[in-house]
Amino acid sequence: MEGSVAVCFDLKKVLTESQSEVQFLLGWLNGDVVEILNCLAVRQFDESNGIDWTSELSFLAKCLPSGDVLQVVGVCGSSELPSERYRLGDVAAAVDSITNASGRAFPVAESLIVAHVMGSGDIHYQQHQASDRSMIDIGEEKVNYNCLPSPSLRVDTLRCRVTMKVKLSFSFSAKDVASSCKSLGEEFSSLDTRLTSNRSAFFVNSTLITRDDAADSTVDGVCPRTTAAAASKSTCEPCISARHTYMMSLPSGSEHVPIIATDACVGQRVHLSCPLDAMLLVHRSMPTSALHARCTGALVAQLSDLFSRMKTCLTEGAPLQTYAPLHFSLPHTSHHTVTVVYPNRQIDSDDQIGEDALESTRRELHHRFNLPFNRPLLRRHMHVGASAIASHCLTNVHVGLNLSSATGGTVSLVQGVYAYHHYMQDHFNDDGWGCAYRSLQTLWSWFNLQGYTPLPVPSHKEIQQALVDVEDKPAKFVGSRQWIGSIEVQTVLNQLLQVDSRILFVMNGAAMPSNAREIAMHFQQQGTPIMIGGGTLAHTILGIDFNDRSGDVRFLILDPHYTGGEDLGLIQNKGWCGWKSANFWDQQAHYNMCMPLRLDVI
Numbered sequence: 001m002e003g004s005v006a007v008c009f010d011l012k013k014v015l016t017e018s019q020s021e022v023q024f025l026l027g028w029l030n031g032d033v034v035e036i037l038n039c040l041a042v043r044q045f046d047e048s049n050g051i052d053w054t055s056e057l058s059f060l061a062k063c064l065p066s067g068d069v070l071q072v073v074g075v076c077g078s079s080e081l082p083s084e085r086y087r088l089g090d091v092a093a094a095v096d097s098i099t100n101a102s103g104r105a106f107p108v109a110e111s112l113i114v115a116h117v118m119g120s121g122d123i124h125y126q127q128h129q130a131s132d133r134s135m136i137d138i139g140e141e142k143v144n145y146n147c148l149p150s151p152s153l154r155v156d157t158l159r160c161r162v163t164m165k166v167k168l169s170f171s172f173s174a175k176d177v178a179s180s181c182k183s184l185g186e187e188f189s190s191l192d193t194r195l196t197s198n199r200s201a202f203f204v205n206s207t208l209i210t211r212d213d214a215a216d217s218t219v220d221g222v223c224p225r226t227t228a229a230a231a232s233k234s235t236c237e238p239c240i241s242a243r244h245t246y247m248m249s250l251p252s253g254s255e256h257v258p259i260i261a262t263d264a265c266v267g268q269r270v271h272l273s274c275p276l277d278a279m280l281l282v283h284r285s286m287p288t289s290a291l292h293a294r295c296t297g298a299l300v301a302q303l304s305d306l307f308s309r310m311k312t313c314l315t316e317g318a319p320l321q322t323y324a325p326l327h328f329s330l331p332h333t334s335h336h337t338v339t340v341v342y343p344n345r346q347i348d349s350d351d352q353i354g355e356d357a358l359e360s361t362r363r364e365l366h367h368r369f370n371l372p373f374n375r376p377l378l379r380r381h382m383h384v385g386a387s388a389i390a391s392h393c394l395t396n397v398h399v400g401l402n403l404s405s406a407t408g409g410t411v412s413l414v415q416g417v418y419a420y421h422h423y424m425q426d427h428f429n430d431d432g433w434g435c436a437y438r439s440l441q442t443l444w445s446w447f448n449l450q451g452y453t454p455l456p457v458p459s460h461k462e463i464q465q466a467l468v469d470v471e472d473k474p475a476k477f478v479g480s481r482q483w484i485g486s487i488e489v490q491t492v493l494n495q496l497l498q499v500d501s502r503i504l505f506v507m508n509g510a511a512m513p514s515n516a517r518e519i520a521m522h523f524q525q526q527g528t529p530i531m532i533g534g535g536t537l538a539h540t541i542l543g544i545d546f547n548d549r550s551g552d553v554r555f556l557i558l559d560p561h562y563t564g565g566e567d568l569g570l571i572q573n574k575g576w577c578g579w580k581s582a583n584f585w586d587q588q589a590h591y592n593m594c595m596p597l598r599l600d601v602i
Helices: 011-017 053-063 090-102 151-155 177-195 228-233 288-315 355-368 435-449 460-469 486-497 509-525 568-573
Strands: 004-007 022-030 033-041 071-078 108-117 123-128 135-138 157-172 200-204 207-209 239-246 268-283 321-330 333-346 410-413 501-506 530-534 537-546 553-558 577-580 591-596
Touching (some): 011 033, 022 108, 033 071, 151 157, 157 288, 239 288, 268 321, 268 333, 333 355, 435 460, 435 537, 435 591, 460 486, 486 591, 509 537, 509 591, 568 577
Parallel strands (some): 071 108
Antiparallel strands (some): 108 123, 123 135, 157 268, 200 207, 321 333, 410 537, 530 591
């Protein structure tokens, strides 16, 4: 079927920055429109053997939401790679292979889009016909870029997070690997049987769903529907939870005599608790019996993967580990998450495996997900739902302001997410002396929310203690109401986060415009908020609007002196976050800017 293509993210930018020659195009079919939502790099590629589609689709099935929405809609590669080398005909065989091997396959569209990246950077689209393996050109007039996904993606679909706590009990002996593997296999087989039995059910929004639900019972019936108006303002699909449960009562006529079984334990008996946590993306029209099957299939797949990982530890003589599946959002798409299974801890230790030990795993995942290699986007504390930032703080309060240039120049803004910290928060009265502390807290929140640290924002007392610890202040400074400035902010960031900062000295407020170019470069290259102190006041700079021809400049200021509640409208309308001219600065006072530098970590 010949249709049109809607690209819902900056595909050209991702391809330019990616190190992979071939990409999966991921999306969904909206009538005769193929909406491309994301792309993932293909690893198993070499010129002699082509792509190992089975391995690649198996990877997708483990890390992407299952269900009936998201699917592989195409492949993309350089025009120097002939389409024959994509081996598109092998995709169907790979799906069959995965289905037969694990009972689960990642869905692939019947007619795939093939996108050729030309030497000029342009992309030429073709549609592969599975029936005769022919290629049909898709005209430029049928390809739309920078599109918003169809509203029906948010209105008629939803994410479903399905969870289950698994308790393992098996015999383990380092001297008898075969017996240990046998005991482990029997335990997982028992769990699989239990999970797929007719007693297995799920609580979805307090509604119990089973595999025998009535045919007219749908997901839409048990999950509140978001209005079209609300959905149009949302960036992702609503998410519901499905919690696994096991019904103790059997259906009528299924009574059995209780059985007690014992087994001889070889070595020690190991008892572990492991979480299963999978994400689905489904249509609201799906019957709840089908949702039950999808949830069960997702958990069975994770259970199988967990057994494979633990069995590998046994056969290779490595320490046994527990594992935790975590979900992450990607910066270039908000329409689905990715799931990563990380080792959590060794069974003979209470200590969590450190982030440094997982760096090689993260580096491979950054390659697959087309992520930069100097952004810690997949560290465990960055998983969906985890944040050390106080929930009462507003984030990115500049969003919603007019961010277009008023000078006829270029606007350069903070990159990523920060939390707005200001006077009187946390039931702590720092009115009149704590503005630099609050600006420091905003800077710290940026490093937390970008994944550079899991540490929560420090209190005023903890900031003071850090300065005492480096002998910058006397012991009596702790608990005082004394001010701090840009140099102290730089010292605390370095002491507690190992973050380096540049200090930019400005002779007086009248000279601030002469530093506009350097401030703009900071936001373009580093993207961190800037703390600025001068006279008796401290502020946070979030961006700059600079015309390098005329010299006209505006500064986007976040003011920590605000003492009200978390009212975004009030904060923006009253100028507590807003654009300020060069006259905003005290023309006689000198200023120091603390400009934090990103950590070069993954």
